[in-house]
Amino acid sequence: MVGQTMSAARLEDVRHAVATACEEAGRKADEVRLVAVSKTFSVPEIEPVLAAGQRVFGENRVQEAREKWPALKEAWPDVELHLIGPLQSNKAREAVELFDVIHTVDRPKIAAALAAEMERQGRAPRLFIQVNTGAEPQKAGILPQDADAFIAECRDTHRLEIAGLMCIPPVEAVPDPHFALLAKIAARNGLKELSMGMSADFSAAIRQGATLVRVGSAIFGQR
Numbered sequence: 001m002v003g004q005t006m007s008a009a010r011l012e013d014v015r016h017a018v019a020t021a022c023e024e025a026g027r028k029a030d031e032v033r034l035v036a037v038s039k040t041f042s043v044p045e046i047e048p049v050l051a052a053g054q055r056v057f058g059e060n061r062v063q064e065a066r067e068k069w070p071a072l073k074e075a076w077p078d079v080e081l082h083l084i085g086p087l088q089s090n091k092a093r094e095a096v097e098l099f100d101v102i103h104t105v106d107r108p109k110i111a112a113a114l115a116a117e118m119e120r121q122g123r124a125p126r127l128f129i130q131v132n133t134g135a136e137p138q139k140a141g142i143l144p145q146d147a148d149a150f151i152a153e154c155r156d157t158h159r160l161e162i163a164g165l166m167c168i169p170p171v172e173a174v175p176d177p178h179f180a181l182l183a184k185i186a187a188r189n190g191l192k193e194l195s196m197g198m199s200a201d202f203s204a205a206i207r208q209g210a211t212l213v214r215v216g217s218a219i220f221g222q223r
């Protein structure tokens with residue numbers, strides 16, 4: 001029970017910090033949505049955060065989300081579920097079934113698989129393209145220099161509506177230039193939404209224009 005009270009209190013702290021960062025950046029509080037990242041946390045650990053009023057959650061694995069969320073969604077039907085981890089094309093069907101927002105479209109094969117599934121299911125999750133702003137070999141995401149062409153391909157070839165861009169800056173890096181680069185690519189492609197900022201750097205992301213921040217450990221505790 002102590003842990004559950006703590007997550008509700010930490011959620012409140014994060015909400016305040018988001019509001020403060022918005023104010024300092026001269027932005028309205030409702031311009032930034034908080035995605036509570038519940039990966040690795042169990043249903044009983046997620047419930048108090050739902051009870052505290054949070055409705056937008058992120059998971060990084062399709063399989064884990066499928067095990068945890070159908071029951072929670074029955075109890076809280078207005079939950080909005082975001083996929084924030086890498087997507088394999090053989091999981092596109094389940095991803096389209098389960099998620100309301102997918103942050104990690106990053107290659108033509110995934111774009112094609114999602115387009116086919118959205119058509120088949122008549123469901124249209126909001127889509128973000130992940131950009132590998134640090135060009136890290138081990139990290140998912142389209143390279144910055146290939147982003148414009150990939151956004152055009154998603155729109156023109158796959159007829160996908162793209163809501164915005166997402167990035168995860170390199171762990172050791174000062175994140176601000178990465179957020180600024182993502183904002184620049186979005187602006188020149190007419191994209192309004194920016195999914196950027198985690199527990200350690202969401203205030204910086206909000207200063208650079210984030211519209212969605214993905215916060216896990218600051219709410220749920222260390223993984």
Ligand SMILES: *Cc1c(COP(=O)(O)O)cnc(C)c1O
Pocket residue numbers: 037039060084085168197198199200214215216217218
């Ligand atoms: C885990 C994760 C987060 C949340 O990270 P915290 O540091 O716990 O806030 C955000 N985005 C992605 C893509 C993640 O995988």
